[in-house]
Amino acid sequence: MEGNKTVERADILEYLAFSTYMQGNIRQALKLTDELLEERPNHQRAQGNKVYYEEALQQQKTQKRGELGDFMDEDATAVEKEYTISESMGEVEKWQIERQAYERLCRGEGKLSPEMLLKLHCFYKTGPSAYLRLSPVKTEIAHIHPTIYIFHDILADSEISDIKELATPKFKRATVQNYKTGELETASYRISKSSWLKAEDSKTVEKVNQRIEVITGLNMQTAEELQVANYGIGGHYEPHFDYARREEKDAFKSLGTGNRIATFLFYMSDVDAGGATVFPQLELSLWPKKGTAAFWHNLHPSGEGDTLTRHAACPVLVGTKWVSNKWIHERGQEFRRPCELDPRAL
Numbered sequence: 001m002e003g004n005k006t007v008e009r010a011d012i013l014e015y016l017a018f019s020t021y022m023q024g025n026i027r028q029a030l031k032l033t034d035e036l037l038e039e040r041p042n043h044q045r046a047q048g049n050k051v052y053y054e055e056a057l058q059q060q061k062t063q064k065r066g067e068l069g070d071f072m073d074e075d076a077t078a079v080e081k082e083y084t085i086s087e088s089m090g091e092v093e094k095w096q097i098e099r100q101a102y103e104r105l106c107r108g109e110g111k112l113s114p115e116m117l118l119k120l121h122c123f124y125k126t127g128p129s130a131y132l133r134l135s136p137v138k139t140e141i142a143h144i145h146p147t148i149y150i151f152h153d154i155l156a157d158s159e160i161s162d163i164k165e166l167a168t169p170k171f172k173r174a175t176v177q178n179y180k181t182g183e184l185e186t187a188s189y190r191i192s193k194s195s196w197l198k199a200e201d202s203k204t205v206e207k208v209n210q211r212i213e214v215i216t217g218l219n220m221q222t223a224e225e226l227q228v229a230n231y232g233i234g235g236h237y238e239p240h241f242d243y244a245r246r247e248e249k250d251a252f253k254s255l256g257t258g259n260r261i262a263t264f265l266f267y268m269s270d271v272d273a274g275g276a277t278v279f280p281q282l283e284l285s286l287w288p289k290k291g292t293a294a295f296w297h298n299l300h301p302s303g304e305g306d307t308l309t310r311h312a313a314c315p316v317l318v319g320t321k322w323v324s325n326k327w328i329h330e331r332g333q334e335f336r337r338p339c340e341l342d343p344r345a346l
C-alpha cells in the first residue's frame with residue numbers, strides 16, 4: 001500500500017467527505033472538506049461543498065431544535081435514524097459517545113493510559129497441562145480488567161486452509177438474535193458470511209477445540225460449534241456483547257448450557273486495512289494477524305455480564321478478513337472457573 005501513490009490525498013478527502021455526508025455526519029464532512037481546503041485552497045468543488053455542508057448543518061440544527069430540544073448536537077444525525085424510537089436522550093447520547101469511540105478505534109487512534117501500558121506484558125504459557133509444558137504458548141496481555149489475552153502462532157497455515165475450505169461451501173449471511181422476539185435475523189450492523197463447523201466434521205476442527213480447552217482450562221463439551229466468518233470490503237459488526245443480557249428473551253435457551261462465559265477468537269488472515277476488533281470502553285484495538293487468537297471472559301465469576309467486554313469488528317477497508325469464534329458456555333466450568341458471590345469480583 002505504502003508504495004502505491006496513484007491516489008491523491010485531496011481526492012481521498014473529497015470522497016471521504018461526501019460519503020460521510022451521505023451517512024448523515026455533516027459536521028465530519030465539513031471538517032474533512034476544511035482539511036482538503038487547507039491543502040488545496042483553490043479546489044473549486046471543495047469550496048462549493050463547504051458552502052453546501054454549512055447550509056445543511058444550519059438547516060439540520062433548526063430542524064433538530066424542533067424535534068429534540070436545544071441541547072442536541074448536530075453530530076447526532078446518524079444516531080437519529082436508528083435510535084429515536086423509544087430511547088431516552090440519555091441512551092442516544094451514550095450511543096453517540098460509543099459510536100465516536102468505535103470509529104476512532106477503528107482508525108487506530110485509541111490511546112491506552114500510561115498506567116495500563118505499564119502493566120501489559122508477554123510470557124510463555126507453560127502450564128498447568130502437560131501439553132503446555134511441552135508446547136508453550138506465546139501469550140500477550142493486551143488489557144487488564146477485563147483481561148484480554150492474545151495467543152500468538154496458535155493456528156498453523158495448513159489448519160487455517162482446512163478450516164476455510166470446510167466453511168466456505170456452507171457460508172450464509174450472518175444473523176443476529178432479535179433481543180425482544182428471540183428470532184434470528186439479518187441486520188445492517190452485522191455484515192459478514194458465516195458457517196458452523198462440528199468437531200466431527202474434521203480432525204482439524206477437533207484438534208482446534210482441544211487446543212482451546214488446554215489453553216483456557218475451560219470445558220469445551222458445552223461450547224458452541226466453531227463459527228467461521230468472512231468479511232469482505234465494508235464487512236463489519238457494530239458494538240455488541242457476546243453474552244445475553246437478562247432482558248434478552250430465551251437467549252441460548254435451546255442450548256441449555258447457560259450464558260457465554262468466554263470468547264475465543266481466531267484471526268485466520270491479516271487484513272490490509274481496517275478490520276480491527278475494538279473495545280470502545282477500553283480504548284483497545286486488536287489488529288488481525290493470521291494465526292493469532294484473542295480470548296476474554298464475558299462474565300464476571302458471579303455470572304454477571306462484564307459490560308466492559310462490549311466490542312465490535314471494524315469495517316474492512318482493503319482486503320478480506322477471516323476469523324473463527326468459539327463461544328464457551330457456563331455449564332461445565334463450575335470447578336474450572338468457580339463462582340463468586342461478589343457480582344463484580346474479577
Ligand SMILES: O=C(O)CCC(=O)C(=O)O
Nearest residue numbers: 237276277312313323325
Ligand atoms: O471479527 C471480529 O473481529 C469480532 C467478531 C465478533 O465480535 C463476533 O462475531 O461476535
Ligand SMILES: [Fe+2]
Nearest residue numbers: 240241242311
Ligand atoms: Fe463478538
